[in-house]
Structures are given as C-alpha cells and as structure tokens.
Amino acid sequence: MINSNLKKEVRYNVTNNIDKSDLDKEAYVYNAKIYNKHIKFVLGAPNFEHLNSKIIFFNIYLVNNGSIVSKIGIYETNNSDYNSLLDHNGDIDLNKLSDPIMFPYSKSLIMNNYDLIDDFETMSNAPSEVDTNTSMDTDNEEEDEEEEEETASEASTKSSINYNVMTLISQSKEESDYEIANYEEDPKDTWVNKYLRSNKYEIIDNEGAGDCFFAVLRDALKTVKIETSVKSIREKLANEVDQTIFQTYKELFDLYYNNMKTTQEQLKTHKNKHNTLKKMITGTSDGPDKIKLIQDAKDNFNTFTAINTKGKELEDLAREFQFMKDVNSVEDLKKVIKEVGGAYWADNWALSSLERIYNVKFIILSQTHYVEGEKEHVLQCISPDIKLEERGLFEPSYYIMADYYQNNHYKLITYDKNIKRGALTFSEVPYKIKELILERCMEKNAGLYVLIPDFKTFANKHGVETTSISKKSAYDTLVDTKKPKSQDYDDSIVIQIYNKSKHAKVGEGSGESIKPELKISKNVLELNNKKKYPEWRKKLDNEFLVTNLKIDGINWTSVKHYMLASRFNGITDIISKFKKDGVYGSNIEEAQKFYESQLAKKSIKSTLINDEEFKKMEHTLLEKALYAKFTQNDELRELLLLTGNALITLFKPSKGAIPFVELMKVRKLITK
16 A cells, blocks of 8 residues: 555555556547656546545556556646646646655556567657656646647657556565555456455466367467467467377377276176076965075175275266277378368367477466365476477476366466466466465475476575476376385375365366276275265365374374374373363364464473474374274274375375375285
8 A cells, every 4th residue: 555645644555556446538648758668558437436535646557559558657636726737638747746646656667667669750850858756747748828738749748558568567565565465346346356366366267178278279369469279279289290199199089988898798798697696586386596696686786885985987088088099190190180170189188288389387277176175286386398308408488377176168368457478478477376386286396387497586585496397208297197116005006095075086186196997996996986985085084083093092183183282292292182081182273273282382392202202202102003003993994994095195285295105005914
C-alpha cells in the first residue's frame, strides 16, 4: 500500500495490474520525461473509490509500442477541483494536477527495462523537457497557449489501448507473500486461484478431442505472438519417432492386447464351467458329491472374479495404446501422431520431446490432486527428455503452465488476467511457482529443472544443492522405469506413501512408477481393488491409527505417537499424554503440537535425549514400532506383503520423498 498525498487516511494498492474500470477505455497518450528517460503514458478513468474522503484519482499506465507495460503510479485530486481539470475535449490537463504518486518499482522499471520505441515517432523529433526525479514533465509544459495546443496535439494522440503486455515485472518474494496474504476468494475463482492464492491466474479451455495438450502449446505461444497450429506441432513430434520409440509402443500394445484376448477366452471357459456346475448341482441329490460340486463352483467363481478383474485392467491398458492397433512400422506411427483429432494423445514421451523441440518448459498442475486434498502433489515433475539429459544443459525460452485433470485433459493456465500471458520468461514466472518447483522438483533432483541454469541459481540462493540427473535409455524415458539398487527392494515398482494419499492404481500415485509388464501382476491387481483396499497407502503410513499396537507393554494408537513419546524417555508424565488412553492418544495433530511445545521448554532440556543421540536411536525405535504394527494386525500385514519387493518411499512435506528403509526391512522380516 502507498499513502495519499492529500489525505492521511487514504491508501492505494500498489500493483501493476490494469483496473477493470480502465479496460476498453480510449485515452490520450502523453509524452513525458522522468528519471531522465523519455516515456509515454496514459491515464485510466476517474476513480471514485475514495469519494468519501473527497478524493478522485487516476491510474497511470506506462505505454510502449502502443501497449500497456505496467501501472506505475497515481494522479489524485480533490473532488471539488475535478471539473476544472478538464480541457475543451473533456480530457485531463496534466498541468493543473500536482505531482503524481509513483509506485516504488516504477523507477527500476523505467530505468532498467524501458526504451521508448514508436513506429511513427523517434525521440530525436520530440521536444526537450525539464526533468525532475519526482514529477513527470509533459512536452507542452512551458509553451504559450497556442504553442501548447500545437505541441499537445503532436505529443498526445487518442487511441484504443492494446493490453498485450510486452514484459511482466519480475515478482519478489515480498511481493508474492503480500499478494498471498491479501488474497480474497471470489466465487468466480478457479481452483488455481484458490491453490496459489492469487486472482492473477486464469484457465483457458480448448477444443480437446485428443488435441488438448497440443492446443495448450499453440495457445501459449500465441500470447507471445508466435503463431503455430496443432497440425504443425503434431508433425514436428512425429518426426521424432524412430525405431526404438516405435518398438517400445508396439511391445506395450501387444503385451496388453494379447493378454486381454487371453483373459477374454479364459472368462468364456469359466463362465461355461459355471453354467455346467450349476446344472449338475441342481440335478444332484444332497450328499458328498453335491458338497464337492458346490465347492468347485465357489472355486470357479473366485477364479472367474480374479480373471475378470485382470481383464478390466488389461482393457484399460490396451485402450491407452489403442492408437497402435494397426500400426506396423515407424511410418505408420508417424501418420497416427500427425492426425489432428486422432487416436494419439500426448503422453510422457510427447511432453518431454516437445519441451526440447520448442525450447519450452511445461509446468503441470494437477487439478485432480487439488480436488482430492493432496495439495503437496499438485505440481507434477515431468520426466526429462533423454536428448536434453545427454546435452546436460537446458535454457528454455518460455515456461508454460497447464491444468491437468483426471489424466485426460489439459488446459492452459495464463498469468495476469488482464493480458492472459500463457508463455512466461524465467523472470516473469510467479515467485510462488518458482518456490513450488524448488520444493517439489529440485530438492530431490527430479525432472529437468536441475539442468536449467536460472533454476539452479535460484536453488543455490535458497541453500538447495543440485546435482546432475542420471541418464536413462529412450525406453526408460517413455515408460519411466528404473533399475534395482537393493536386495530389500526392486524399484521396477515405486510406491509412495503419505498420510493424505488418496486411492490410485499402483504406479499412478504421486511420485510413483511401474514397469508396464508389472501392471498386470497379481499383487498389483489386488492393491488396485479400491473396494477391498481403500486408501491403502495411508494404512502403511506412521500416522495411521490402529486398534492394536502394544510396544514395551504399553498401548499406542499409532507408530507416530510412540516415536514422539520416545524423545522423552524417562519423563513419565509427558509420555503418558501420548499413550492410547492419554490426552493426545487419538489425535496426531494435537500430539505433534504438544511434542513441539515440550521440546521448547528449557526446564526439561537437561533430561531430554539430545538430538545427536536420538538420531542414533531413531531407526531402531522405528523398526521396532513398525514390526509391532504389522505383526499385531493381520490386515495390515497382508497389505504390506502385497507390496512385494517394491521400493516404498515416504513423502514428507517440504522434504520430498525418501526411501522408507525401516518399513522395507520389516516387510522382509515378516515375509520369512
């Protein structure tokens, strides 16, 4: 906020946005000199927001090339003087106004980023002015009335304002925090506005029909005056197809399609067997034979159900690669990808390849994760393109934000509603977005950001060290797989658990991956059964509340409660609060708050286990608690064993995902 020069109680918002009241307004373009720079500017419509304080004000907008660059200040006047300010054309005579209120960033903007360029007038033809550091001197300032009118007509022209902003001001952390703190939700706000706590974002839909992602790229580039089409984008992507890419897609399709056909035949066999057994049971008298037939029927039904579940999964997987049905060569695949509105939809390979082709970086925000309450996973980290990895350096011209919903539709997210900018330079990317990228995609060296110098510099300034990412084959880039690293796990499947995780198929949760052929394995299909194992990831987390958990003869409701209490070894009155029947025994959040409040007390500091000692004990204590949890609860034991030999990672907000070593060790112990 900035103070009025006329009334102490009046304050103005400091923002570069164009006010709604100033949209579609025709205005005079004024020449002036400020900070020793020649500039052009326009005034917004008279604003009566502070009329109760007897003030009328006008927003000042910097202009370049017939376009608004930014709001840079305010002219204000007493309402009683308003009519006297108007000339014979009804426009404001600036000579009758006092000095303007310039926004803090205006000087930096004008001095460092502004050069007046006009197609019809060069500055060598402009009359000279007297410059001051605090006021804007217009061209007609010291002429007589006749000359004044002539100069004004030369220096000012009436025109419709073009709101295509050329350069957005780089946002600082302070400005970002201020914007977030002062955000007020509007009924018309989209989920992105609510998530990022800013009214500056807008979601732009497109024609969809398999072209949605290509349309996002097209529409984003259009906002920076780069014209392209879905057809052109598809053609460029198709040119990237080689024998390796074709073979990978072909193998995946054949795997799922052939297995789907096999399960369909098996279902027919078991259905016929069911009908036969049904007739035999009806025609058999009570006795051992009938009992055996009934048992056979039950076994057959269970087998039928399992095959049917597998069949549905295979149908979904085969449908994902349906575009490969009649594709038998590289050229066939190229034709399919080129088809506008065709069967090929952009996948991970397409996204990473298009980043390299167009030298852009996509910032994907998942609406699905937001809706399901997993706000920590809204920002997605795209797997990097193999060719960019090999190059080891990526300097994108623009960053493009996209809304991703239900794994099948992309929409463009624009920044600054007044201009709807869809492609942003690094300096223009909102500070909050940069922070999210740092937290989600750089602290664990995920995605392509660690190859971008601007982001590496940003990360280093915030104390985050970055390392180069490991190289993958073209196959790995396409299907997002990894190689095993430990006897305790095989990261052909990566499962991420979190106390707020929602149900998702194995390999499709946040931070997860799975080799294609493992998607139809028995254990994976079991875990994908939402009715049987709803939100199973939460149950593996330390914060999940359980019925039975006895450790060292004491009852607890979660592993987390036990771990919190362990820090206060010997201080019985504090430990009792964390027990099952304790004050905080059934509430994780309250237990955490109590834990932090006790740690802060100087009176018990001498009796506490110090940080260094507790870190040495922590892994052993956690293993003991996890062993108790999964051996005392049969359902949880079965659930853990269904994860097989998968790599299990534990997500912690602000820290990212780390291998859950203790849980995988317990899994190995109870498997024997």
